[in-house]
Amino acid sequence: MRKQSTEGQESSIQRARALWREYLLPYKGTLVWAVVGGIVAAVSSGFGIPVILQEMFPVIFDGKPLPPWAERVLLWYVSPENLPLVTVWATAAMLPLVVVVRGLSSFVNVYLLSKIGLGVLETLRLKVYRKYQDLSLAFHDRQQKGDLLSRLMQDTQFLQGGLVQIANDLIIQPLTLLAALGFLIYRASVSEQFLILLANMLLVGVCVIPIRYIGRKMLARARVVQSSQGDLSSTLQENFSSQRDIRAFELEQQQIRLFRDRIRRYIQASIGAVRWQSLLTPLIEFVSAIAMAATLLVGNMNGMNMGDFAALATAMYLCYEPVKKLGAVHNKAETLNAGLERINHVLNAPDDVPEPENPRIPAAWKGEVEFRNVCFGYQQDSPVMRNIDLRIPSGQVVALVGPSGAGKTTFINLLCRFYDVLSGSVKVDGIDVREMSKKELLSHIALVSQYPVLFRGSVADNIRIGRPDASDAEVEEAGRMSAVDSFINETGEGYSRMIGEMGEGLSGGQRQRVSLARAFLKNAPILVLDEATASLDMKSEEQIQKEIERLASGRTTFIIAHRFSTIRMADRILVLEKGRVVADGTHEELMASSPLYRELYNKQQMVAEEEGGAPC
């Protein structure tokens, strides 16, 4: 047990050190100035104002003379007969002077701390965001999108605010405590009141017990608050991205109920955290009051006068104030830990698809693909691809067909190395994809999917995503090959025509053409058409079929399509069923040999006739 707690302490110290090194050290210069500002503000308000008040009143009301050095300074500037009046004015002016010093120093403290805080927030968010981009699809599959958003936006903000404030308090409060204890020791040494001093210090120690207890309670509550915040974001994100279906299935009330439940859980957790937090100050004040009463009693027994007691009470107050604040720091650090755990969960997440140490590249990118006895499952114990063993020579157009869930998209996921095989290997031009740099591999594969992602910007910008360094002429050539120019010239704006968010303002066929133009521009040896025409009606599909055939020519092409009209250009068809390739051949061969292929084909024929399209 004991060992465990020591280990726990060590790890939180190590964690604090790591945080300091990583996020605050780059701002150490600014932080020093912020702390200096904080110390000046604390000293000028904690000591300056009471001392000034204590010195001012006797001078102004009782005519008490100034200290000799102060009188000498004033006499440099004023004649002796004006000295009494100037003394009163100069003494009165000390108060606003101290307030100005306090105001300026606390401005420096708050301003610089906020500046550091925003810098830390930027670093933290960038780090988490970069990690999201690097992590594998398997990681993203396992996480709720809203929760990832909450970790990126809320947890980082929480950590930033607390981290900077704690660093500030951890420097200023111990200094104040040391100063007050120094005063007490001095008093004890001159007036032999060691007993009171010892009793006092003991009670300062006792204050730590409620602080630690409440700290543990707050950590537990903070964990629940943050996870319920993540759930809340997920609910919102799901709702905003499925508005169409929510209306179509009349799920509005169910969504409101879900949101209400989540928000209640969040509020209940927050109330729990606030309850413990609010208990801390009264508890410490109670302990302080006992200490004060004990001092009074012991003082009374030792014949202490009122003046001595006032000095001791002030020093005791100066001791308890930092202890209280350090207690709040301790508890804040505990709640920060909860946020840190959530951020570290992302930052320390292992990459399921790691980069090789010494990446290899093929002697020539021709587009030959080989699956060698590949087995794969999204979860270790439920296989989705079983013993896939085939070779696709460069330039071959291959269609993947099969019932829903057969593994067609998974096949492509393995080729692009979005996931790693469990056993066997996937090779491109003779090299295992695990030995290639991921970026290098993907720069040789052009992917055209059912719902191409189009961004707010011009048509040219959207095409240029295929190859960011392409010239205007190359972008226009790609647009011509994919028949983008047939619709952009309608409005006379050409390639500078603006597209809204998610391709707003373009029809499905037009979006798909922009996406084909990207693939033309990328000019990769391997092309993947993943249900590229599924969202188009038969007429639009027929219209872009020519561009697709032009794009596929000379490249190793994989086509996933439910409509057989799209796969008539295939040299070879792979029929997948339950993760296995159950038939492999041309259309004619499969019609003769594969009952599953025949069945899929006949079903599709009936659908095509119902839709009024040409039979394929």
Ligand SMILES: Nc1ncnc2c1ncn2[C@@H]1O[C@H](COP(=O)(O)OP(=O)(O)OP(=O)(O)O)[C@@H](O)[C@H]1O
């Ligand atoms: N991200 C994932 N996590 C877990 N299982 C998955 C994931 N993606 C797919 N699967 C499962 O893997 C199997 C193969 O899915 P895949 O998407 O490859 O099939 P498909 O042939 O492309 O289907 P469809 O024609 O419906 O798109 C299915 O059982 C599916 O439920």
